[in-house]
Amino acid sequence: MGVGMDIEAMPAISLGRSKFGGETWQLICGACASGVLSSVLLWWLLTVIVHVDRPAWVWFLCAAATIPFASVGVWAILVDRSTLVGSVRDPESSVEYVWHSKAASSAFTDTLLLLLVAVLVFFVADFQINSALLLLLVFLFMLIDFTIRKLVTKRALS
Amino acid sequence: MDNHIAAHRRAREWSQQQLADHLGVSRQTIISIEKGRYDPSLPLAFKLSSVFSCPIEELFTPPLDSQGLGVSK
Numbered sequence: 712m713g714v715g716m717d718i719e720a721m722p723a724i725s726l727g728r729s730k731f732g733g734e735t736w737q738l739i740c741g742a743c744a745s746g747v748l749s750s751v752l753l754w755w756l757l758t759v760i761v762h763v764d765r766p767a768w769v770w771f772l773c774a775a776a777t778i779p780f781a782s783v784g785v786w787a788i789l790v791d792r793s794t795l796v797g798s799v800r801d802p803e804s805s806v807e808y809v810w811h812s813k814a815a816s817s818a819f820t821d822t823l824l825l826l827l828v829a830v831l832v833f834f835v836a837d838f839q840i841n842s843a844l845l846l847l848l849v850f851l852f853m854l855i856d857f858t859i860r861k862l863v864t865k866r867a868l869s
Numbered sequence: 870m871d872n873h874i875a876a877h878r879r880a881r882e883w884s885q886q887q888l889a890d891h892l893g894v895s896r897q898t899i900i901s902i903e904k905g906r907y908d909p910s911l912p913l914a915f916k917l918s919s920v921f922s923c924p925i926e927e928l929f930t931p932p933l934d935s936q937g938l939g940v941s942k
Contacts, residue, residue, distance in 0.1 A: 800893030804913040806901045
């Protein structure tokens, strides 16, 4: 069926192309614009919600600091991974995709169980905790759990 | 599931990387399949069948049940 012919498919590019088509520069411009927009929106929402008395330049500085991270995040969502240098043509069929899927699925189940136990403990013991601290703990739990799950799955399947 | 991917690959004198390039997957995927630790998806199994020009049944052997029969029967 000539599967070998697919090897000379489209050339890989260091920053890739968008899933929705177009050139690399369009992907980068789109990611940067979305990064700026989402950062400004995020910090504007925080100023509205939190009501912390800070000069405007502080908020602009905070927004400017988050722009690179937001832009990279948008790029990661929009980029077609098969157009990146060193990528495989069919990442969904690769074992790495299975590692990631299994780890994500297990981490999600673990988080649901953790939240169930936490709700019971908080309700029965009438325990109080700062909501920001609670969210941070849940986030850290998910991060660590996902990492461990992925390492365990990798070890089992490779 | 047992498979004969390594034997077919060696018969063509391909490296694991060459087979991975033909299939569009990572080399680690080929390593895991050959060790029998990862059962490929159906589309990947069909690609393997196409690359080696042989039916899927020649590449993969289903595990036996308690009566010694293949699970697929």
